Amino acid sequence: MLFAAVGQKALVIGATGFVGSQVAKCLLEKGYKVRGTCRNVEKAQWLRVALNNPSEENLELKEFVLAPEPPPEDAVMDSLMEGCKSVFMCAGYETQDPTTITFMVNAGKAAVDAASRVIAKNPELADQVSVVLTSSTGSTNKPGAAADSIKSETEDWSDPELQQKNGRFSPAAKTLMEITALKAVGRDQKNELTGDKNEKFPRVCIMNPSLILAPQLKPGDVTSPGLGWFLKIMNGEAMAEKIPNDSMSVIHAADLAKLHVACMENDGSDPNVAAASGRYFGVNKSWHWEDILNAVKVEIPEYKMPAKKYEQRAKETLFDSSRRDSLNIGELKDLQEIVKEIVEFLRKKDLLKI
Numbered sequence: 379m380l381f382a383a384v385g386q387k388a389l390v391i392g393a394t395g396f397v398g399s400q401v402a403k404c405l406l407e408k409g410y411k412v413r414g415t416c417r418n419v420e421k422a423q424w425l426r427v428a429l430n431n432p433s434e435e436n437l438e439l440k441e442f443v444l445a446p447e448p449p450p451e452d453a454v455m456d457s458l459m460e461g462c463k464s465v466f467m468c469a470g471y472e473t474q475d476p477t478t479i480t481f482m483v484n485a486g487k488a489a490v491d492a493a494s495r496v497i498a499k500n501p502e503l504a505d506q507v508s509v510v511l512t513s514s515t516g517s518t519n520k521p522g523a524a525a526d527s528i529k530s531e532t533e534d535w536s537d538p539e540l541q542q543k544n545g546r547f548s549p550a551a552k553t554l555m556e557i558t559a560l561k562a563v564g565r566d567q568k569n570e571l572t573g574d575k576n577e578k579f580p581r582v583c584i585m586n587p588s589l590i591l592a593p594q595l596k597p598g599d600v601t602s603p604g605l606g607w608f609l610k611i612m613n614g615e616a617m618a619e620k621i622p623n624d625s626m627s628v629i630h631a632a633d634l635a636k637l638h639v640a641c642m643e644n645d646g647s648d649p650n651v652a653a654a655s656g657r658y659f660g661v662n663k664s665w666h667w668e669d670i671l672n673a674v675k676v677e678i679p680e681y682k683m684p685a686k687k688y689e690q691r692a693k694e695t696l697f698d699s700s701r702r703d704s705l706n707i708g709e710l711k712d713l714q715e716i717v718k719e720i721v722e723f724l725r726k727k728d729l730l731k732i
Contacts, residue, residue, distance in 0.1 A: 387411040388642065389462040391442065391489065392469030394422050396602040397512050399595045400635035401466050403429055406436060408639065413462060415442035415469075428595045444469050446477040449484040455492035463496065464508045464642045465489045472603070474547050482551035486511050486559045493580035494562070504578040508654075509559070510641045515588045515627060515661065516541075516549025517556055528696045531586065531657035532568045556584050556657065569656030581653060583641035585634065587660030591716050592631035593723035600729065609724060612674055612681065613731045620687045621668050625694040627661040628670070630711040630719075634660045640705035652704060659702050662710040664695035673714050677721040680732045 388405055392398035393414025402412045406429055416422035419439045426437060440458060444450065459465060467489040471481040489509050497504045520534040538557075541550035557567060563582050564573035589604050600606045610616035637660055646653030665673075668686065675681050711719075724730050 385409060385411060386464075387413055387438075387462050389458055389465040390414045391444075391458075391465065391467050391485070392512075393439070394425050394596065395468055395470065396594065396596075396605070397590060397631060397634060397638075398466070398468035399425055399428065400592070400631045401468055401638050402437070403595065404632070404635040404639050406432055411436050411438075413438045413440060413458065415440050415458065417441065417443055424597055425595070428597070444471075444481065444485055446471070446480040446484070450488040452491070452495070455488050456495060459492045459496055463503060463506045464510070465493055466510045466512070466638055466642075468512045468638075470512070471551070472548050474545065476542075476547060478547045479542075479551040479554055482555040483558050486555040487562060490559050490562045490580065490582060497578050497580060501578060504580075505647070505653075506645055507580040508583065508642050508645065509580050510583045510585065510638050511555065511559055512638070513552040513556055513584050513586050513657075514549065515586045515659070516546075517553035518586055518657075518659075519549070526693050526696065528698050529659070530698045531659060531701055535567055559584070560656070565656070581641075581645070581655050583654050584657045585638055585641070585660040586657055587629055587634055588627035588664075590629055590631050590634055590660075591720055593719055600724075600727075605720070608720065609729055611671075612678065612721070612724070613729075614682060617667070617671075618682075618684055620685045621671060621683070623667075623688040623692045625664040625666045625692065626670060627659075627664040627695055627697070628713060628716065629660055629662045630716050633662070633707070633710045636707040637702065637705055640707050644705060651706065654705060657701075658705065659697050659699065661697060661702075662712070663697065663699075665713055666691055666694055670713065670717075673717040674721075676714065677718050678730070678732055 390398050390402050393402045394416045402414050405412050419441050422439050471478050493507050493509045496507050517536050518534045519536045521537050536553045538550045538553040559582050563579035566572050641654040644654040
């Protein structure tokens, strides 16, 4: 174990979300305690049931509502962070207008500032305090990059001004959240120190996933946008006419949660493992849509494949996975395994029309 101690409490902001619930699950399974935020504690009790009814001591639910304005108050964030050395910011906001930018930048900065105040009060804990932000690969689309280039976390950045000009407020929000968070701990976009090297900052780690798929922990209707979109594809309500000559980067939500937790645990106390810091691609790999839909066909023989209207397949997006692999979480679930789990989950919910 690289992180200080099993039993330590971590704060998960957005614990009832698709990713946040998986992070909470992973933490509890590894022996940590969780303080999770939600909009309404009474309505969030499903999380306790889904996570095998942990005690109040092991899973503490707190009401906390983030909004674009005003930023969270320091006192509120400090109360949430009390007794915690790590915070996972898993909350999201997907409205396609400038409020999304305000929300994400404020949320990320509030988490970093709260962790920084923990260090200010307890300098001896500096190496153990961390912030893990859930972002997306939407911040990694470098303008003018060649289609066959290998993406790097430290080199490939989207242009937030261009994104906003094109009405891409959600990815612009993630890009600006990341830049702001790194700047707050004295680092540039290459994750290199720019200020006083002796100044103590929390470790900031940023997870960059694309399409996140897995059975949803929350009961009832499918609320995950990615899972809902994939359900429409399998039901022939989306992507029915032709196979896109493009690729999509995919990861299982449980694997993404493991990567989040590994960022917290890899604190540099093990001389053989570098302290986690900066951006990490939260993807297994990118698959061409033809391969993704073929994986669906394997699990659902009745699925009608859309037409293939291209002569030469576009190349899949390539990622330098060395930083991701340095987190040492083991083998990631492959595409077919992911699709199989989703099909079984959706059949049990009687949502597949085939």
